[in-house]
Amino acid sequence: MIPELGHFSLIVALLLALTQAILPLIGAQRGNLTLMAVARPAAQGQFVFVTIAFACLAYSFLTNDFSVENVASNSFSQLPEIYRLTATWGSHEGSLLLWVVILGFWTTAVSVFSRHLPDDMVARVLGVMGLISVGFIAFLLTTSNPFDRLLPAAMDGRDMNPLLQDWGMIIHPPMLYMGYVGFAVAFAFAIAALLSGRLDAAWARWSRPWTTVAWAFLTFGIMLGSWWAYRELGWGGWWFWDPTENASFMPWLAGTALIHSLAVTEKRGAFKAWTVLLALVAFSLSLLGTFLVRSGVLSSVHAFATDPARGAFILGFLVIVIGGSLALYAWRAPKMLSGGSFTWFSREALLLGNNVVLLAALGSVLLGTLYPLLIDALGMGKISVGPPYFNAVFVPLMAPALFLMGIGPLARWKGDSLPGMVVRLKWALVISVATGILLPLTLNGFNPWATFGFAISVWILLTVLIGFRERLKHGGRMGTLPRAFWGMQLAHLGMAVGVAGITLVANYQEERDVRMNVGDHTELAGYTFTFLGTTEHKGPNYRAARGTVEVSKNGKKLFVMHPEKRIYNASGMPMTEAAIDPDFFRDVYVALGEPLDEEARSWAVRVFHKPFINWLWFGAVMMVVGGFLAASDRRYRIAVKAAARSGAVAQGV
Amino acid sequence: MKRWLPLVVFLVLVGFFAKGLFLNPREVPSPFIGKAAPAFTLPLVGNANASFSPADMKGKVWVLNVWAPWCVSCRQEHGVLMMLSSSQSVPIVGLNWKDKQREAEQLLAQHGSPYAAVPDDLTGKVGIDYGVTGTPETYLIDQAGIVRMKHVGPISPDVWKEKFEPKLKELGA
Numbered sequence: 001m002i003p004e005l006g007h008f009s010l011i012v013a014l015l016l017a018l019t020q021a022i023l024p025l026i027g028a029q030r031g032n033l034t035l036m037a038v039a040r041p042a043a044q045g046q047f048v049f050v051t052i053a054f055a056c057l058a059y060s061f062l063t064n065d066f067s068v069e070n071v072a073s074n075s076f077s078q079l080p081e082i083y084r085l086t087a088t089w090g091s092h093e094g095s096l097l098l099w100v101v102i103l104g105f106w107t108t109a110v111s112v113f114s115r116h117l118p119d120d121m122v123a124r125v126l127g128v129m130g131l132i133s134v135g136f137i138a139f140l141l142t143t144s145n146p147f148d149r150l151l152p153a154a155m156d157g158r159d160m161n162p163l164l165q166d167w168g169m170i171i172h173p174p175m176l177y178m179g180y181v182g183f184a185v186a187f188a189f190a191i192a193a194l195l196s197g198r199l200d201a202a203w204a205r206w207s208r209p210w211t212t213v214a215w216a217f218l219t220f221g222i223m224l225g226s227w228w229a230y231r232e233l234g235w236g237g238w239w240f241w242d243p244t245e246n247a248s249f250m251p252w253l254a255g256t257a258l259i260h261s262l263a264v265t266e267k268r269g270a271f272k273a274w275t276v277l278l279a280l281v282a283f284s285l286s287l288l289g290t291f292l293v294r295s296g297v298l299s300s301v302h303a304f305a306t307d308p309a310r311g312a313f314i315l316g317f318l319v320i321v322i323g324g325s326l327a328l329y330a331w332r333a334p335k336m337l338s339g340g341s342f343t344w345f346s347r348e349a350l351l352l353g354n355n356v357v358l359l360a361a362l363g364s365v366l367l368g369t370l371y372p373l374l375i376d377a378l379g380m381g382k383i384s385v386g387p388p389y390f391n392a393v394f395v396p397l398m399a400p401a402l403f404l405m406g407i408g409p410l411a412r413w414k415g416d417s418l419p420g421m422v423v424r425l426k427w428a429l430v431i432s433v434a435t436g437i438l439l440p441l442t443l444n445g446f447n448p449w450a451t452f453g454f455a456i457s458v459w460i461l462l463t464v465l466i467g468f469r470e471r472l473k474h475g476g477r478m479g480t481l482p483r484a485f486w487g488m489q490l491a492h493l494g495m496a497v498g499v500a501g502i503t504l505v506a507n508y509q510e511e512r513d514v515r516m517n518v519g520d521h522t523e524l525a526g527y528t529f530t531f532l533g534t535t536e537h538k539g540p541n542y543r544a545a546r547g548t549v550e551v552s553k554n555g556k557k558l559f560v561m562h563p564e565k566r567i568y569n570a571s572g573m574p575m576t577e578a579a580i581d582p583d584f585f586r587d588v589y590v591a592l593g594e595p596l597d598e599e600a601r602s603w604a605v606r607v608f609h610k611p612f613i614n615w616l617w618f619g620a621v622m623m624v625v626g627g628f629l630a631a632s633d634r635r636y637r638i639a640v641k642a643a644a645r646s647g648a649v650a651q652g653v
Numbered sequence: 654m655k656r657w658l659p660l661v662v663f664l665v666l667v668g669f670f671a672k673g674l675f676l677n678p679r680e681v682p683s684p685f686i687g688k689a690a691p692a693f694t695l696p697l698v699g700n701a702n703a704s705f706s707p708a709d710m711k712g713k714v715w716v717l718n719v720w721a722p723w724c725v726s727c728r729q730e731h732g733v734l735m736m737l738s739s740s741q742s743v744p745i746v747g748l749n750w751k752d753k754q755r756e757a758e759q760l761l762a763q764h765g766s767p768y769a770a771v772p773d774d775l776t777g778k779v780g781i782d783y784g785v786t787g788t789p790e791t792y793l794i795d796q797a798g799i800v801r802m803k804h805v806g807p808i809s810p811d812v813w814k815e816k817f818e819p820k821l822k823e824l825g826a
Binding site for chain 1: 660663664666669
C-alpha cells in the first residue's frame with residue numbers, strides 16, 4: 001500500500017511539474033499575470049509530492065518491505081537502521097528520486113526567496129526548473145520506477161553494497177546532489193534572461209548567491225566522497241581520477257569559473273555572454289555526469305546497474321535540455337552587449353585569465369574521461385586513461401590559476417599598474433619562492449613538485465594576508481569588513497591549506513606492504529608496528545577478522561589499531577576496513593590484505609604514514625564555509641530590494 | 654559563427670555518446686581468441702566422482718558458460734540458456750565459478766539445468782586461467798579446442814542470434 005502511495009505521489013508530482021513548466025512560461029511570454037502566478041503553488045506542490053514519494057520509499061526500506069524490488073536488491077534485514085535509511089538512495093532508482101527531491105527543494109527555495117524579483121522572471125525561472133523536473137520524474141516513472149513490486153516477495157534482501165556502508169556515505173550523496181542540482185538555479189536564471197531578452201547585469205546579481213551556495217555544497221560533497229574513498233577503499237588514496245569522480249569534478253571547475261565570472265558581470269557588466277555560457281555549461285556538466293554514470297558508456301567502479309534504455313532516455317533528455325539551451329544561447333548571443341571597458345592588467349583581465357585556465361583544465365579532464373569512449377566509438381581499440389595522464393596534464397594547467405588567485409583579489413577594477421603590483425607583492429614572491437626551494441631541501445632533498453606546491457601554497461597565504469592588510473590600511477576594521485570579503489579570503493586560504501596538504505602527502509608519504517606473522521614488527525617513518533594477530537569479530541551483518549596492531553615509537557607504546565577484513569553475510573563480499581589514527585600533522589593507516597596461510601596467522605599487511613593528509617579536508621571545509629559566508633553577505637539582500645523597486649517602476653511604466 | 658561553437662561541440666559529443674551506448678566498455682578483447690582453450694579437470698556439481706575436461710569435447714563445437722549461483726545477471730540469462738539447450742544442438746557447459754555457499758546443485762534442480770555438464774570451480778582457479786573478469790562470461794570453442802569467441806555479460810536472444818549464430822555457421826556446427 002505504502003509503495004503504491006509513493007508511486008501515485010510521483011505521478012501527481014509529474015502532473016504538477018508539467019503545470020509548473022508550461023503555464024508560467026506561456027504566461028511570461030504573453031504577459032499574463034494569472035498564468036505566471038501558477039508557478040509558485042505548482043512548484044511547492046510538486047516538492048510536497050516528490051517528498052511524499054521519497055518518504056514512502058524510505059518507509060519501505062526502514063520496514064524491510066522485501067516485496068519492493070528495490071528494497072530487496074539493496075537492503076537486508078540485518079542491515080543497521082541508519083544504513084537502511086541511506087540505502088534509500090543507494091541504488092540507481094533511489095538516488096534519482098533523491099535528485100528529484102533536491103531539485104524540488106531548490107525550486108521551492110527559489111519560489112520563497114524571490115518575492116522581490118519581477119513576476120515574469122520568477123515565472124520563467126520556476127518554469128525552466130519545472131521542465132527539468134518533468135524530465136527526471138518521467139525518467140523515473142518510465143525506466144527506473146523505485147516502487148516496482150517483486151512478487152512473490154523475497155525472503156530477505158541482497159544487502160546494500162558493503163562499500164557504501166560507511167557514515168561518510170550517509171551525507172555524501174545528498175551534499176553532492178545539493179551542489180549538482182543547485183547549478184540548475186543558475187541555469188534557470190540564465191535561460192530566463194535569454195528568453196526575456198533582458199540580458200543586463202541584474203540576472204547575474206540574482207543568481208550569484210544561489211550559485212555560490214550550490215558551489216559550496218558541491219565542494220563539500222566532493223570532499224566527503226574523497227574522504228570516504230580514503231578511509232574505505234583500503235588503498236590510502238584519496239583521488240583516483242575515476243570517471244565518476246571526474247563527473248563531479250567537471251561541474252565544480254565550471255562552477256568555480258562561473259562564480260568568478262558572475263562577480264565581473266555583476267560589478268562591471270562585462271563578460272555577459274561568457275557568464276551566461278558558463279551557467280549553461282556548469283549545469284550541463286552536472287547532467288552529463290548523470291548520463292555518464294548511469295548509462296554504462298563508461299565503466300567505472302561506481303557504475304549503477306546499466307541499461308541501454310536508460311542511457312537512451314537520458315541522452316535524449318540531454319539533447320533537449322543542453323542542445324536547446326545552447327541553441328537559445330547562439331540565437332540570443334548578439335543581443336548581449338558587453339559593458340565596462342578594462343585594460344589588460346585589471347581585476348577583470350585577471351579573472352578572465354582565471355576563467356580561461358579553469359576551462360582549459362576542465363577540457364583536459366573532459367578529454368581524459370571521454371577519450372576511451374571516443375577511441376572505442378571510432379573502432380580504434382580499447383584503452384583506458386589513468387592518473388598519470390591527469391596528473392601530468394591537470395596539475396600544470398591549474399598552476400597559473402593558483403598563481404593568479406594571489407593577484408586577482410588585490411588588483412583594481414578597470415585598470416591597475418603592473419609595476420605597482422610588483423612592488424606590493426615582491427616580498428610575497430620572494431618568500432614563497434624561497435620557501436619552495438628551501439623547504440624540500442630540509443626534508444628529503446630537491447624535489448621540483450614539492451617546490452612548486454609549497455611555493456604556490458605560501459604565495460596564496462601571503463597574498464591573502466596582504467589583502468587583509470590593505471583593506472585595513474584603507475580605513476576598514478576587522479569587524480566591518482563585509483562577509484563577501486571574509487568568504488573569499490577564507491576560501492582562498494582553504495585552497496592554500498589544501499595545496500599544502502596535497503603537496504606533503506603526495507611527495508612525502510611512506511608505505512610498506514609486508515607479510516606479518518603474529519609477533520612480527522615492521523618499521524615505517526619512525527613508528528614500529530607490531531602485529532598481534534587477528535580475532536573473530538561478529539558485526540550486525542558481517543563477520544570480520546579483526547587484527548590488532550600495536551604502534552610504538554622509540555620503544556614507547558603509543559596506541560593500538562584494529563584493521564578489519566570483513567565478509568558481508570548477504571553478498572559474501574569481502575571488504576577491507578582500514579584502521580586510521582588521525583592527527584593534525586599525519587595519519588597512521590593500517591589495512592589488512594589477505595590471510596597468507598590456512599590458519600590465518602600470517603597476513604599481508606599494508607601500513608602507511610600520511611603526513612598532513614587531513615589538511616586536504618580542512619582546506620575543503622574552509623572553502624565550503626567561505627562559500628556560505630560570501631553568499632550570506634547583506635548586500636545581496638539590499639540589492640534584491642533595490643532591484644525590486646526598479647523592477648516595480650519598470651513594470652509600472 | 655563563434656556563438657554556435659558550443660552547440661556544435663555538444664552535438665559531436667552526442668554522436669559519440671549515442672554510439673557509445675551500444676558498445677560494451679567491459680568487453681575487453683580476450684588474448685585467448687584463436688588460441689587453445691586452457692586445459693583443466695574439475696569434478697562435476699552433484700557428482701564429485703565424475704569429472705569434466707575440455708579434452709572430452711574434442712571434435713565438437715561447444716559453449717563454455719561461466720556462471721555462479723550468487724550472480725544476478727546469470728539468473729537473467731538462465732531462461733535464455735534453457736531455451737537454447739532445447740532448441741539447438743550445440744552443447745553448453747556451465748562452469749560453476751566460486752560457489753562457496755554450495756548452492757548450484759539445488760538451484761539447477763529447482764529451475765532446470767541447460768548444461769551438458771557442470772564442472773565445479775570452487776577456488777576460481779580455472780576462471781583465472783580463462784581470464785574471467787566477472788560472471789557471466791561465455792566462450793565458444795571449436796572442434797580443435799580453439800577459443801573462437803568470448804562474450805561478456807548475459808546472453809540474450811539477440812546476442813545469440815547476432816554474435817553466436819554467424820560464428821557457429823562459419824564453424825559448420
